[in-house]
Amino acid sequence: MAIYPKLVADVVEKIGRATTVTEVIDPSPTLRLIRFASPALIGVPWEPCQVTAFRVGKGQFRHYTPSRLDAEAGTGEIQVVFHSAARSAPGERLLERLEPGARVTWCGLEAPRAFRWAPHPRILVLGDATTLGLWRSFLEHPAVVLGQISVVGAVEVAPGDEAGAASIVPGLSVVTADAIPGAALDAWLGGPGGLDSLQMLAETNVYLAGHGRSLQRLRAQLLARGAQRGRIRTHVYWTDHAKRVRS
Secondary structure, X not given: OEEOOHXXXXXXHHOOEEEEEEEEEEEEOOXXXXXXXXXXXXXXXXXXXXXXXXXXOOOEEEEEOEEEEEOOOOEEEEEEEOOOOOOOOHXXXXXXXXOOOOEEEEOOOEOOOOOOOOOOOEXXXXXXXXXXXXXXXXXXXXXXXXXXXXXXXEEEEOOOXXXXXXXXXOOOEEEEOOOOOOHHHHHHHHOHHHHHHHOOHHHOEEEEEEEHHHHHHHHHHHHHOOOOHHHEEEEEEEOOOOOOOEO
């Protein structure tokens, strides 16, 4: 979570893009899809991996990854995951009360320098529930829809969220998380379900996002199986010593 002095936060929000919530869909107990519309989104350059931020406190911002942005229609959507039943974290409190008609400012829209969309014929993606919006943005890319790029991979979600996740990222494998973050992804990658994704691994671009320690294990396993170091992009959303701060 980014934290700024209030005066700086006021400026950041002032130069952001004011949007209106048009629809809220809960495909499963902890997943929520929020759709937005605004003239301020018309003509905005957008591609997968770009993130925006919502102001959730006096000087606090929470980052989110748009899963879709239609620059012609001026609409966008963000897929979020609630991490606690109480939904008491600042970002969760904001998301919990959003309903059609609510106004939210999108503050910024850019991709991390080391984690950007790079068109390639074959892409492997692996991550947890915090990455659902990110992988949806990959699957919604025109080159993927037209079959010019193949996106394969798996996403790990909490028990009860499997069907909802599958509706968000159709075509990706959905695995059920257990007590150890990333263990289900480890098993998928090393088991029969991941074998097809490992074909031509040396010629595949890989995107890993989510839990930090899980990404370290997945990266090591992929390198051992022939993935090229320069083709692997990683982005840590949360760690064992910090709250989950991205969706």
